[in-house]
Amino acid sequence: MKTDPLLLRNVRPWGGAVIDVLIENGRIATIAPNQSTTVAVEDGGGAILLPGLVEAHTHLDKSLWGMGWREHQAGPNLRDKIDTERRLRKEWNIEPHRQSMRQALLSLGHGSTAIRSHVDIDTEVGISGLEGVLQTAELLSGQIEIETVAFPQSGLMSRPGTLDLMEQAMQIGADVVGGLDPCGIDADPKGQLDAVFALAEKYGKPIDIHLHEPGELGAFSMEMILDRTLAHGMQGHVTISHAFCLGMPDRDRARALVARLADARIHIATVATPSRPVPLAEDLRTAGVTLCAGSDGIRDTWGPYGNADMLERAMLLGLRNNLRADPDVEHALWCCTYGGAHVMALKDYGIETGCIADLVLVDAESVTHAVVSHPPRRLVLKEGRVVARDGTALTESP
Amino acid sequence: MKTDPLLLRNVRPWGGAVIDVLIENGRIATIAPNQSTTVAVEDGGGAILLPGLVEAHTHLDKSLWGMGWREHQAGPNLRDKIDTERRLRKEWNIEPHRQSMRQALLSLGHGSTAIRSHVDIDTEVGISGLEGVLQTAELLSGQIEIETVAFPQSGLMSRPGTLDLMEQAMQIGADVVGGLDPCGIDADPKGQLDAVFALAEKYGKPIDIHLHEPGELGAFSMEMILDRTLAHGMQGHVTISHAFCLGMPDRDRARALVARLADARIHIATVATPSRPVPLAEDLRTAGVTLCAGSDGIRDTWGPYGNADMLERAMLLGLRNNLRADPDVEHALWCCTYGGAHVMALKDYGIETGCIADLVLVDAESVTHAVVSHPPRRLVLKEGRVVARDGTALTESP
Secondary structure, three states: OOOOOEEEEEEEEOOOOOEEEEEEOOEEEEEEOOOOOOOEEEEEEEEEEEEOEEEEEEOOOOOOOOOOOOOOOOOOOHHHHHHHHHHHHHHOOOOHHHHHHHHHHHHHHOOEEEEEEEEEOEOOOEOHHHHHHHHHHHHOOOOOEEEEEEEOOOOOOOOOOHHHHHHHHHHHOOOEEEEEOOOOOOOOHHHHHHHHHHHHHHHOOOEEEEOOOOHHHHHHHHHHHHHHHHHOOOOOOEEEEOOHHHHOOOHHHHHHHHHHHHHOOOEEEEOOOOOOOOOOHHHHHHHOOOEEEOOEOOOEOOEOOOOOOHHHHHHHHHHHOOOOOHHHHHHHHHHHHHHHHHHOOOOOOOOOOOOEOOEEEEOOOOHHHHHHHOOOOOEEEEOOEEEEEOOEEOOOOO | OOOOOEEEEEEEEOOOOOEEEEEEOOEEEEEEOOOOOOOEEEEEEEEEEEEOEEEEEEOOOOOOOOOOOOOOOOOOOHHHHHHHHHHHHHHOOOOHHHHHHHHHHHHHHOOEEEEEEEEEOEOOOEOHHHHHHHHHHHHOOOOOEEEEEEEOOOOOOOOOOHHHHHHHHHHOOOOEEEEEOOOOOOOOHHHHHHHHHHHHHHHOOOEEEEOOOOHHHHHHHHHHHHHHHHHOOOOOOEEEEOOHHHHOOOHHHHHHHHHHHHHOOOEEEEOOOOOOOOOOHHHHHHHOOOEEEOOEOOOEOOEOOOOOOHHHHHHHHHHHOOOOOHHHHHHHHHHHHHHHHHHOOOOOOOOOOOOEOOEEEEOOOOHHHHHHHOOOOOEEEEOOEEEEEOOEEOOOOO
16 A cells, blocks of 8 residues: 655654654655654654554454453353353344454554454364455454454364364465463373474464463473474464463573573563462563563453553553663563564564554653553554554454 | 443453443442433443452652652672662652642543552651541542551661651551561561551551562561461561562462461451562462452562553463463452452442442453453542542542
């Protein structure tokens, strides 16, 4: 899409000195003070300029956003939540296209310009959820980039027929092969992981596996993922989401796993869940493992929380990891921007000359202040075009 | 203070049916539908009516709110934070009266109508911090109730002269005797706790002790507090703040401690710290121990987080405790309202006929929705008088 040039005046890239940023052809053309121009101008008033926030782990097909308040019905276990969701999806008509439009536009209002969304594939909905989210991705193209993960939420090996549906999902355009808890949900770690890696190899796509399994069980599954990543030459193309096992009490054991992750260039996606053990941001950073972050489900049948604000997620990541010094809190925001961009392999991402102009303006005194206060986003640009203002996407939500 | 009568029309007490609430002489006079009236009317538009939020654990004398962004300087240990704070208090002129005014009015804007604030007493500031906060309490009387805890942050036994200052603090009007980590900070648990309980007995005041000590060390100190609570007949008048030891991995040991707390009617105050073990809301509730909550320090030399919003704190409490069902999330809000009111022994608190009209209006579909979305408070009343509107206190901040 052709976009008109735009001069962002008086902005502070990543909290630095006030400067002007000229955008041409959807990219950052010039970063220099006091630029004179004949093109359209947006005055940033000294606001902080960030690269577009990256929502690297969510479920666009599941949110109840905009459907009126519904009381939580699921029992305490993972299985309860999966089964309750499959039931309510029909009873409540949680329509994936409509709901993904709502959540994606909510995200955009909060300054996310890219989303990786897992989308349920199972023997009840088949690939219809994915079709709905792909329709959203198409409709919102040029406003927000949506990457889809074919996600066998209800089990892959334990629900015959799901693997065929996963294959169909890849054929109609899923970007990533998903998986989950190969022991805890499928009770067939070899079967599931072999299938997931085979599919990824066949379609030349990356992998993103939910791993809720705690402690040694999760470590066992993680080691199987590590082995296959190396065997298939998938270094740099595999993400493990949640990875609760890395929060195990035995820190030496966890750090040894982290070292292997670094070696295999496997990424970690976290929600910074306050009630569960989680991978420690500091351990991953020290080892050179990329950590990205996401909102997970937003106000869905799994729980009532979430608002798709990745600046608030950076705050939760900071709180969960006890990050207090400014450079450490900034690293939490790095995970919610550059970290996610790395995991999604977004090209020319950042706030340097030549980068694609996916940008967010936030009124704050410093980057850490932006994280802890996360005020409504003043302006959001996608490829140089204004797509949201004052916390709200310009495209109306259905 | 005499207040004019006021009719709150179209409000939903604790998320119930739409009704009108007539306030006379600062109290709730009539709760009934479709009341006709000649008095002033505020139309709630179907908003949820809550009792005033209670900020039950904070430090009004320490916030940097409104002082411009300052980079975090403290090292990782508790001692580093205490020593850094004592240094910066002077260097940055963190003036307790001005800063407590700012934070208290911020709280009020978010709907808190009562605050329990610990205030540092030490051999450098003496009781001057307390004098500043007492001045704020006096100035804001009728808008927000501020209870002060004389808090020996830098140590009681280990800093000779502090005990005399604590005594002076009680004489000039501190409401509660404070303490902290009798092992970890003072290395004299018997000395500190005997002194704290003696002071409380002499002045007929309740006790609130910070207990960061983890695991068995914290359990040891907690048992010493339990013994003294029974020996001094202080049941119902002692609060333990943080109580990280109750988050110990040995749940049976923790539950045995909780049973003793219930027996001694000791209350727990929590911040729901995501990075530390914390007392579990469910264990305390089951045992009948009152749990209240607070923001702890807000944007101070200890850390950059916090905004004094007790609805957001209820969300963090829910996230930390993995509360998902609506009644469970409502209990998190109970802790931030009724729980705090119980701990502070607020009289005639609630939304029943005859209660003092400390009330908050929130635009939300349900109580759980109010917690997870925590939108700006539409209206805040203190003793029937409008003191904040649309998220901001009517009294201007210094």
